[in-house]
Amino acid sequence: MKSFEASKVVITRKRFSATQGEVLIEYNGIRIEQYGDKIELRDGEWAGYDDDFWMEVAKREAIARGLATEPTPPVPTKAAANVRDGVKCDGLRARVKREVFAAAVEPRSPERDASLAYWQQRQRSAERLYYRLGQYKVRVPTRNQRGAAKHEDRYPVGVWTDSPEHRAEQRQMGLSAL
Secondary structure, three states: OOEOOHHHEEEEEEEOOOOOEEEEEEEOOEEEEEEEOOOEEEOOEEEOOOHHHHHHHHHHHHHHOOOOEOOOOOOOOHHHHOHHHHHOOOHHHHHHHHHHHHHHOOOOOHHHHHHHHHHHHHHHHHHHHHHHHHHHHHHOOOHHHHHHHHHHHHOOOOOOOOOHHHHHHHHHHOOOOO
16 A cells, blocks of 8 residues: 555535535545535635645545555665664764755655654764764773683783694684784
């Protein structure tokens, strides 16, 4: 089911006289309902409710009858959803900046404003997590750092700790670079 599109709404006005009328609303070729129109004298002319009023009625009824769904905000991609892993590199920050820019250069519309607000919020969250991760790195040692610390406790200096065998073992365990 697709989200509601205003271009698929057909509003047909039926005037029986100057003060009486009805409006037939259709969505995507399917009749929704025929409503009584309240016709009043405005600025010297007899007029009923405007199209904006009937568009809201059509939207409400199309969603209620299952002909359309409520428009949804943009869904973050898998990379954006997994912020903790993505923040470790600048890739996520660059992606969010691209999305903010793409939303900012589009013509003004309610969808564009919602998208821009969403991606700007993501940008603020990513920046916060990025800087927190920097602080986190300082406080919590990596697995390699922990392994090296345990190793130093286990094997005091003077044993075989700096022998070729020991260096080969460290390389196999991934505790040292080459």
